[in-house]
Amino acid sequence: MDSVDGKIIVGSEEWCSFPDAGLPAIKARVDSGAATSALHATNIVPFERDGRPWVSFEVHPLQGDRAVVVRHEAPVVARREVRNTSGVSENRYVIRERLVLGEQSWEVELTLANRDAMGYRMLxxxxxxxxxxxxDPEGSHHLRSLSAEESRALYAHVRKRDDGLRIVLLASNPDLYSNRRLIEAGEERGHHMQFLNIRQCYIRLDPRNPEVHYRGGDVLGTVDAVIPRIRPSVTFYGCAVTRQFESMGVPSLNSAQAITASRDKLFASQEFVRAGLNTPVTGFADSPLDTVDLIRMVGGAPLIVKLLEGAQGKGVVLAETQKAAESVINALQSLDANLLVQEFIKEAGGTDLRCFVVGGKVVAAIERRAAEGEFRANLHQGGTARTVQLDAAEKQMAVKACKALGLDVAGVDILRSHRGPLLLEVNSSPGLEGIETATGLDLAGKMIRKLERKLGWGRPPADGAMEARSQSQPLTPA
Incomplete structure (x- = not known):
């Protein structure tokens, strides 16, 4: 091992280990520009032991292989504000572990953070x-070199089983963070995951033999469940394909009917009012002759104008004056665009709450803050996020909103106002990256477990005994 004055020479990346944490090998990015070291961790849960703060968490030590998972518990040394690579400040737990690097070992402090979007499981x-x-910034692996096979062999004792359900992820882009995470989370639970591009699916309507075909003429074999992740631009077709699976007896995580309801902002708003949920005052009209009264009914300018078909902050405009409001509304109506006019909640201050609901329970929540010069919080447009504690009324509102539309999983957006929480809207295909990064929670895993419960599926016995159907039916096109 090379050394100078007793110091180890390392490259820009090195294999190291944390034997006391059950991590015999983990590749680290060596970064002298970062003050603190960070370890990839999900499902971070604080608790007390003998009156002291502890934390339990899961580590997926091998990049791109979530079938390997190690759970560990450690005393909490501190909570620390750390700015991540996106410039967002995060409050992280700090633990202390024995690091082994080459032939030397010493204790180091580690912050716990979800590094799924990063290239290395450790910094x-x-x-x-x-x-x-x-x-040595030009070198790498000075101390230890492991092949993919060697690193996997070190974790053979904790590798997840591969004896689960056949699950289709119905979406448009396999490389999106949320889609990758769902595939990884399903495989981690031992399921057979298959990505299907919505636009490459087509269907056969036949009461005796309904089928879903895939581009090239392949007929899909037996499928146990579908996870639809339908972007707004393909809502009609995506829901048609989802309904076809449902007509074949295949359950979906969010039904086509619930997704369709959530995408119609006017219908959804009417359902929220019917369910007794408080929302910003909203108006809807068809004719420019009603514009003045439409503006008056929501309290006048400033106000929000929303296209019914908009998503992720697109098609949402703040009209700050009466004249601007009239111009925007009349211009959009002249283009035959359906729109809502909504009161502006000034006291929200450019922030909102994103509540992540799975199976009738709020499992995570963040506060999103708008970027400089923006009026609405949006992580796709430079907004920032931090974890937040919800009160009972906010949790109840999020759960009731999902129930009103029949959604298994949703991102529910709420504004805090002087008259209490106000329901803004519900997203039936909520993104995972921002909220998983901010909270450190494995929300993709929670979605998979909800699907398991929906199917009444339990993990097979350890001896591998399974139903014959699970042994014999392929997921791939037959």
Whole structure:
């Protein structure tokens, strides 16, 4: 092992280990520009032991292989504000673990963070390197080199079984963070996951033999469940394909009917009012002759104008004056665009709450803040996020909103106002990246477990005994 004045020479990436945490090998990015070291962790749960704060968490130590999972518990050293690579400040748990690097070992402090979107499961910062390490930025793997097969062999005892359900992810882009995470989470639980591009599916309507075909003429074999992740531009076709699976007896995580209801903002708003949920005052009209009264009924300018077909903040305009409001509304109506006019909640201050609901329970929540110069919080447009505690009324509102539309999974957006929480809208295909990163929670895994409960599926016995159907039916096109 190369050294200078007793200091280890390392490259830009190195294999290291944390034996006391059950991690015999994990590849670290060596970054002297980062002050603290970070370890990939999900399902972070704080608790007390003997009056002291502890934390339990899961680590997927091998990049791109979520079938390997290690759970660990450790005392909490501190909570620390850390700015991530996106510039967002996060409040992270700090633990202390024994690091083994080459032939040397010493204790280092680690912050726990969801690093699914990062290229490495660990970041080795300069505080852990001071007095011990010299960095050769052009080199790598000076101390240890492992092949993919060797690293997997070290974790063979914790690898997840592969004896589960056949699940189709019905979406448009396999490379999106949310879609990748759902595939990984399903495989981690031992399920057979298959991505299907919505636009490459087509259907055969036949009461005796209904089928779903895939581009090239393949007929899909037996499928146990479908997870629809339908972007707004393909809502009609995506829901048609989802209904076809449902007509064949295949359950879906969010039904086609519920997705369709959530995408019609006017219908959804009417259902929320019917369910007794407080929303911003909203108006809808067809004719420009009604514009003045439409503006008056929502309290006048400033106000929000929303296209019924908009999503992810698109098609939402703040009209700050009466004249601007009239111009925007009349211009859109002249284009035959359906729109809503909604009161502007000034006291929200450009923030809203995103509540992630799974199976009738709020499992995560963040506060989103608008980017500089924007009026509405949107992580797709430079907004920031932090974890937040909801009160009972906010949790109840999020759950009731999903129940009103019949959704198994949804992102529910709420505004805090002087008259209490106001329901803004419900997203039936909520993104995972922002909220998983901010909270450190494995929300994709929670969605998969909800699907298991919906099917009444339990993990087969350890001896591998399974139903014959699970053994014999392929997921791939037959």
């Amino acid at each position: 080795l910062g300069r505080q852990a390197m001071v007095g011990r390490i010299l960095v």
